[in-house]
Amino acid sequence: MGGNGPAAENAALIDALIEAVGLDHTTTSTDAREVASQDVYRSGELPLAVVSPGSTSEVQAVLRACMRHNTATFVRGGGMSYTDAYLPDRKQSIILDTSRLTAVREINARDLYATVEAGCTWAVLDEVLSEYGLRSVFWGPMSGRLATVGGAMAQGAVTFGSGRHGPSVNAALGLEVVQADGSLVITGTGGQPEHSAFLREYGPDLTGLFCADAGALGVKTAVTLRLEPRPGAGEGLSFAFDEFTELVGAIEAVSRFGLVTEVFGAETALMRLAAGRAALKQDAGKLLAIMRGASGPVQALRTGLRVALGGRRFLNTAKYLVHFLAEGADAGELRMILRRIRRAVGGRGVEVANTMAEYARAAPFPDPMIVGHSGRRLLPLHAIVPFSRAVGLHEEYLQYLEDMREECEEKQVDAYVVYSVSGKAAFLWEVVIYWDDEWLAFHRRYLPDEVQGVVSEGQANPGGRELVERMRVDLIELMYRHGAAHLQIGRAYPYARDRDPGALELLRTVKRQVDPKGLINPGALGI
Ligand SMILES: Cc1cc2nc3c(=O)[nH]c(=O)nc-3n(C[C@H](O)[C@H](O)[C@H](O)COP(=O)(O)OP(=O)(O)OC[C@H]3O[C@@H](n4cnc5c(N)ncnc54)[C@H](O)[C@@H]3O)c2cc1C
Structure with missing residues (x-):
């Protein structure tokens, strides 16, 4: 901070952000900051501003301003997650919202790749590609009407295409990433002159390094995706x-x-x-x-x-x-x-x-239901395990739920299991916890039109909320004991815990290199 005090320093930051992206795309209103700093599950700190850059160079300018003013940047795509993944953990922060980075830059129908900006939603991308008879090999999570391509690369997602191709990150051929000091990294063959972005596997997999990083290693501004013909x-x-x-x-x-x-x-x-x-x-x-x-x-x-x-x-x-x-x-x-x-x-x-x-x-991409049936609040928690461990995990969960039954009944909390796969050998097990409670501004903002007036907000239920948080912690522990891996690591799943020390130190070294002051998505991945 400079000698003029925090208020003057923050005013200078806001001026720099306005210079970077324009007044219309720099929001300091309490309402907008509140919605942007909440996810499906809960709220973070109120950031100083929400900025929406419209190009890679504007993202670079925003990050440079934040670095100059020692301000953390939390990156928000569609906002459809629930693992504290973009929730500010401090007031000295901004939210960088990618909703204006929507251009489809290139579709190469012959060589089967497309380069798209990170804030493009999966629903929009799929509609554009359908005109060419093509689609991305991973073509979206069910939240894809609002969830973005950048979000699924940063945290990993499964569903459409995952039975054959595994998680979203397998579709990435290359990435354009802005580092904390505003400099640019381009991975994949697209990063060399005279080359096109058609291939990921050429030398060390730098695309993989930035995939599923929970946004800790920089802001993805564009993604090149592997395409395939649509089925007959x-x-x-x-x-x-x-x-x-x-x-x-x-x-x-x-x-x-x-x-x-x-x-x-x-x-x-x-x-x-x-x-x-x-x-x-x-x-x-x-x-x-x-x-x-x-x-x-x-x-x-x-x-x-x-x-x-x-x-x-x-x-x-x-x-x-x-x-x-x-x-x-x-x-x-x-x-x-x-x-x-x-x-x-x-x-x-x-x-x-x-x-x-x-x-x-x-209708693969309905408006995402961010509350449950009849308007109850919801929290999904998932584990990816090999098929050989799925039944053991489920049985221990059933015992846990039985132990909690009385308290759950008393506090109006329920839990149900859903499942999917990630490729040919991994089972995705997910428990969705529901409870009666009031909504956040987030839920009012994103409630699908078609259920307005059909579902309704509950009464405040602090006891239920506290129980859900306790169950969240217990269930993540239970999953750990069963050797679970996770998508959507954010700041919820114990990625760094007991990890091989050599691998962890390497990752921390990379983090220091791309973000020396620890200002981008601090706390993400737990590194
Ligand atoms: C109703 C509903 C259905 C869902 N269905 C599925 C499903 O089928 N499959 C599934 O896997 N998940 C599902 N999800 C979870 C979630 O929506 C997805 O994981 C989705 O990919 C999140 O994308 P997003 O753009 O909303 O990311 P956000 O929630 O905005 O962000 C997620 C993380 O990515 C980071 N990030 C976002 N954009 C960038 C960027 N450009 N650069 C760097 N970091 C970035 C953020 O900082 C954060 O850490 C569902 C959620 C809901 C509410």
Whole structure:
């Protein structure tokens, strides 16, 4: 700080930010700072300003100003996370919001890559690429209507494409990253003159170094993604199971051969709760989308009727549900793959109406539901484990939940398990905790239009909130004991804990190199 005192120093910082990005894109209003400093789970400190640069050079200017004024920068993409990942931990900070970095810079349909700015959402990118008959090999998380390409590279995500290609970061061919002093790093073959950005694997994997870094190693301003042709045919299959062991066995058998592009599912108890008015209202929109996607009006009516009638009847019976989305180059190949999936599941489960699978295919990017059924608050916590450890993890969790049952009932807290995969050999297990509570400004801001007036805010429930926080800590410990890895590390998961000392020191050395004052996403990764 200079000799003029903190207030004058901060005024000088704001002036520098305005000079960097313009007055219209530098916000100091309390409301905007409040929403930006909250995530799905909770609130951080109020930053001094929220700035929205519109180009790489503006990002560079913002970071230079922050470094000069010893101010931390917390980077926010779509804001759709819940691991304190961009929440300021100090007042002397700004939030750098990437929502204006949306350009699709290049699509190379022949060489199968596209370079896109980090604030572009997955939904927008997919729409643009569909005009070329292409898509990114990882093409988005379910929150992709608001979640950004940069966010998924910084913290890692799974869902669309993950059955075959694993997490989001596997789609990255190269990155453009701004370091704390404003200097630029370009990774991948795009970083050499006379070369295009078509390849990641050339020398040490510097792209990988910046992937899933929780934003600790700089601000990603652009990402080059690996593309593939869109499939000619697709269909979802759904199965119900009574035993968790059978469910895991079926997902493992299907995944190991890369038969499916997406896998997702949940305890049916959660689906029953979620099948209330809000879901029905959302389903109506998705049903229309399914019918619009059908090949002709008669086919549309038949598909619509089948899906609507299939409805949610099976929710009353089995304990677990899973949906497999499969694709083929044409109808013939798809039929063969569907047969192989049914054979791999075998007698473990029962095939049920594929309503939800078809909804997901028709409307992959609905407005993200940042509160639960009927407006309850929610917190997802996940673990990625090898298939061999999935059942052990789940059983210890069930025992834990049983031990907590009375307190949960008393404080209106519930938890349900959902699951997915990350590639062919990793099971993604997630518990979603729900509790009655008041909303944050964040929830009011991002509540989807279609459920406005259908779900409502609860009463303040400090006891429930305290219990959820205790369960969060306990469950992360439980996952650690089962050897879990995580996406969305942020400041929630123990990435650095007991890590090989050589690897940790190397990472800390890199952090010191790219961010000597520790001003970018401080605390992220725990390094
Ligand atoms: C309803 C709902 C559905 C979801 N579905 C899925 C799902 O299907 N799969 C899944 O994996 N996750 C899912 N999520 C979690 C989350 O939305 C995703 O992980 C998503 O990728 C987050 O992206 P974002 O742009 O919102 O990132 P943010 O939440 O804004 O940021 C996440 C982290 O990335 C950093 N960051 C963001 N942009 C940059 C950048 N340009 N440079 C450097 N660092 C950056 C931030 O600092 C922060 O640490 C879901 C969440 C919700 C609420």
